[in-house]
Amino acid sequence: MTTPLYYVNAEPHMGSAYTTIAADVVARFQRLRGRRVTFVTGTDEHGEKIALAASAKGQAPKQHCDGVVAAFQELWRLLDISYDSFIRTTDAKHEAVVRAMLEQVWQRGDIYKANYEGWYCVGCEQYKDDGEMAPGNICPLHRTPCQERKEENYFFALSKYQRQIEELIEGDASFVQPAARRNEVLGWVREGLRDFSISRAAVAWGIPIPREPGQTVYVWFDALFGYASALLQDDEAPNAEALAAVGWPADVHLVGKDILRFHAVYWPGMLLAAGLPLPRRVFAHGFLTKDGLKMGKSLGNVLEPGPLVRAYGSDAVRLFFTKEVLFGQDGDFSEQRFRDTVNASLANSVGNLANRALNLLHKNCAAALPAAAADVPVDNPLRAYAAAQVEAAAAAYDGLALHEAVEAALAVAARGNLYMAKTEPWTAYKKGSDADKAAAGLNLVAVLEAARIVAVLLSPVTPRFAARMYDALGFEADAFNSLRWVDAAWGALPAGQDFPKPVPLFARIEGDTFVSEAAPAKALATAAT
Numbered sequence: 001m002t003t004p005l006y007y008v009n010a011e012p013h014m015g016s017a018y019t020t021i022a023a024d025v026v027a028r029f030q031r032l033r034g035r036r037v038t039f040v041t042g043t044d045e046h047g048e049k050i051a052l053a054a055s056a057k058g059q060a061p062k063q064h065c066d067g068v069v070a071a072f073q074e075l076w077r078l079l080d081i082s083y084d085s086f087i088r089t090t091d092a093k094h095e096a097v098v099r100a101m102l103e104q105v106w107q108r109g110d111i112y113k114a115n116y117e118g119w120y121c122v123g124c125e126q127y128k129d130d131g132e133m134a135p136g137n138i139c140p141l142h143r144t145p146c147q148e149r150k151e152e153n154y155f156f157a158l159s160k161y162q163r164q165i166e167e168l169i170e171g172d173a174s175f176v177q178p179a180a181r182r183n184e185v186l187g188w189v190r191e192g193l194r195d196f197s198i199s200r201a202a203v204a205w206g207i208p209i210p211r212e213p214g215q216t217v218y219v220w221f222d223a224l225f226g227y228a229s230a231l232l233q234d235d236e237a238p239n240a241e242a243l244a245a246v247g248w249p250a251d252v253h254l255v256g257k258d259i260l261r262f263h264a265v266y267w268p269g270m271l272l273a274a275g276l277p278l279p280r281r282v283f284a285h286g287f288l289t290k291d292g293l294k295m296g297k298s299l300g301n302v303l304e305p306g307p308l309v310r311a312y313g314s315d316a317v318r319l320f321f322t323k324e325v326l327f328g329q330d331g332d333f334s335e336q337r338f339r340d341t342v343n344a345s346l347a348n349s350v351g352n353l354a355n356r357a358l359n360l361l362h363k364n365c366a367a368a369l370p371a372a373a374a375d376v377p378v379d380n381p382l383r384a385y386a387a388a389q390v391e392a393a394a395a396a397y398d399g400l401a402l403h404e405a406v407e408a409a410l411a412v413a414a415r416g417n418l419y420m421a422k423t424e425p426w427t428a429y430k431k432g433s434d435a436d437k438a439a440a441g442l443n444l445v446a447v448l449e450a451a452r453i454v455a456v457l458l459s460p461v462t463p464r465f466a467a468r469m470y471d472a473l474g475f476e477a478d479a480f481n482s483l484r485w486v487d488a489a490w491g492a493l494p495a496g497q498d499f500p501k502p503v504p505l506f507a508r509i510e511g512d513t514f515v516s517e518a519a520p521a522k523a524l525a526t527a528a529t
């Protein structure tokens with residue numbers, strides 16, 4: 001599975017982090033399921049846009065790229081991104097792959113020279129049709145005028161693959177997801193595919209075309225092959241056998257909706273021409289917006305992920321964007337809503353659940369579990385509910401309904417809190433008989449087992465929080481590190497397990513220090529009291 005390879009014209013913003021967080025959640029879930037996962041990410045470093053960014057800083061392109069790539073890698077570290085391969089399109093092995101692929105496509109007779117005239121958006125690195133621009137030849141995404149260009153370029157004969165690509169999108173309903181996006185792609189394909197230019201005469205920062213070194217390879221014809229180079233060793237040829245041995249084709253390319261055409265139409269065409277198997281699925285998510293506009297470097301309305309993660313931790317950031325932005329649709333950010341969501345989910349709902357139960361046991365049962373989770377009857381309502389939610393969460397993760405997976409996990413915590421309120425174990429400890437106390441102990445174990453299951457279900461999203469929960473329940477680090485999805489089944493907490501002195505699992509976010517926007521009056525007032 002892959003994220004896009006990010007442009008390094010500027011340091012990463014929350015929009016770039018968004019795709020990567022989602023991919024990491026999926027990767028962690030699939031690993032829990034026991035699947036072999038190769039999670040590919042990386043950077044897209046050639047082309048005009050990057051060259052311009054470098055020269056604006058007075059730097060050589062490679063020097064500029066090295067700096068920005070370091071910032072991406074640092075952010076992925078902060079966000080606990082567990083990628084397996086990071087490919088830079090300036091890596092020698094990638095450049096060799098692009099040359100090999102280009103030659104293959106050339107030999108097939110799919111590349112020809114022609115004159116091109118059109119409107120180019122450097123931000124998109126794409127020629128735009130009349131219908132794709134706002135009046136005045138403005139790019140609607142970047143809000144800047146497109147430039148009129150006339151060049152002699154090499155073209156890729158995408159139109160030759162019209163029938164195959166149409167059959168692919170029509171015949172395989174799951175190739176492009178979600179369904180609304182698939183209809184959009186079908187529309188483009190049915191309009192008729194046009195050949196596109198794959199070389200640039202005027203851009204020096206790129207991979208020179210071996211047959212004509214005065215031209216460089218167009219960034220998209222370069223970067224998409226990064227998904228293949230990421231899997232190969234230095235000097236390994238990109239043939240179908242070598243790639244199949246290391247996981248090709250991708251099960252899913254996760255992309256933003258702005259680059260869907262490249263992944264769902266151009267990329268299959270390129271692979272057909274190169275003789276390589278096609279990916280199984282392309283999933284397009286929506287945009288993070290600020291006041292309704294796509295958040296982006298070009299518009300200057302970005303949310304900086306670094307300060308957010310440093311202030312609130314990776315779990316909080318990962319949880320908010322997974323839970324609150326329906327995967328596939330646009331979503332807006334506000335720091336107040338972010339705080340409210342994280343507090344409600346991690347501090348109040350899940351954190352409190354475990355904490356209250358552990359505190360009661362600590363006071364009344366000498367810090368050891370009085371019963372085993374397996375002793376809770378199968379028809380116990382909390383147990384039965386948790387089992388159903390585990391199924392729901394698995395189906396949601398598998399279907400990339402990531403927000404639903406989080407909701408399924410949190411629903412178990414909510415039900416656990418309700419169970420606590422109904423069974424009132426504290427009353428039995430205060431004035432109940434021995435039998436009442438034993439029942440209260442079993443109820444508390446049920447609540448803790450539910451909290452443990454929530455930790456397993458949430459572990460792809462909030463790995464640190466989940467690890468702390470395991471710790472609080474008295475497990476060794478090994479138990480968490482070797483966790484599998486089957487461990488979400490009821491019954492893992494053993495009788496007599498010692499647990500450490502309870503400490504809050506998630507400290508409520510409070511105070512008036514907002515990192516991305518001015519603190520609203522309400523937060524200031526609360527902080528002052």
Ligand code: MSP
Binds near residue numbers: 003288
């Ligand atoms: N370099 C190309 C991808 C090449 S893949 C072989 C590119 N890079 S990008 O940095 O501009 O965008 C990378 C990803 O970030 C895209 O999936 C894009 O949708 C995503 N996002 C950029 N801004 C975004 C938001 N404001 N919101 C959500 N995701 C957005 O395109």
